[in-house]
Amino acid sequence: MDGRDDEGVRRRGPRGGVTVTGSGEAEAVPDVAIADLGAEARAVDAERALAEAGECLDRMRAVLRDAGVDDLSLRTTQSSTWTDSSATGSSRVVARLGLQVTLRDVAVAGDVVSAAVVAGGEPARMDGIRFEISDPSVPRARARAAAWADAVARATQWAELAGRQLGEVQWVTEGGADAAPLRMGRAMGVAKAMSVPVEAGQQTVSADVTVRWAWSDDSTDGSA
Numbered sequence: 001m002d003g004r005d006d007e008g009v010r011r012r013g014p015r016g017g018v019t020v021t022g023s024g025e026a027e028a029v030p031d032v033a034i035a036d037l038g039a040e041a042r043a044v045d046a047e048r049a050l051a052e053a054g055e056c057l058d059r060m061r062a063v064l065r066d067a068g069v070d071d072l073s074l075r076t077t078q079s080s081t082w083t084d085s086s087a088t089g090s091s092r093v094v095a096r097l098g099l100q101v102t103l104r105d106v107a108v109a110g111d112v113v114s115a116a117v118v119a120g121g122e123p124a125r126m127d128g129i130r131f132e133i134s135d136p137s138v139p140r141a142r143a144r145a146a147a148w149a150d151a152v153a154r155a156t157q158w159a160e161l162a163g164r165q166l167g168e169v170q171w172v173t174e175g176g177a178d179a180a181p182l183r184m185g186r187a188m189g190v191a192k193a194m195s196v197p198v199e200a201g202q203q204t205v206s207a208d209v210t211v212r213w214a215w216s217d218d219s220t221d222g223s224a
Contacts, residue, residue: 024146175208
């Protein structure tokens, strides 16, 4: 290898090294409950069905506002009508209206949802409750730190097995860091909504990172 070849290798940097992926997790307690509520009414025509469903939602909203839920935490979701011909010799129009509620006090979320569904009456529905972390930045940072420590441990072990030493970090690629929402329950009507048990539990926030290290003692001969 002549001088020009040596210069080209130095410019490209060492080709040997190790690439590992580290994973980390952090636990966090959800502090927000999101309830998917609705009203489903049947009538001889769409106008009456929609009116009945709308009155049901109005009663539910009134209870939620009395419980301290502000308008920004109430969001209309699905709105639909269809014809139900299952009844013998007649058909009915079904109207379905949805309402999503964000509750920032998980401790009383079950009681608030129960009261709203009871106030809504027979058309009221509760499709489910899920829990989220309002500020996931802190557990995500802990998860990333754990992922980095895992990557360092893996790379160190591979270096020891290869009889080498870790050098500089050449590049870092971050994987996903996300919390999967927890869900509770299926659709239930007013008869089953008299008491809604709510346990937020914990969510696991995960992170992955892929890191490339060069060997600290890597020579310019291109050895791996």
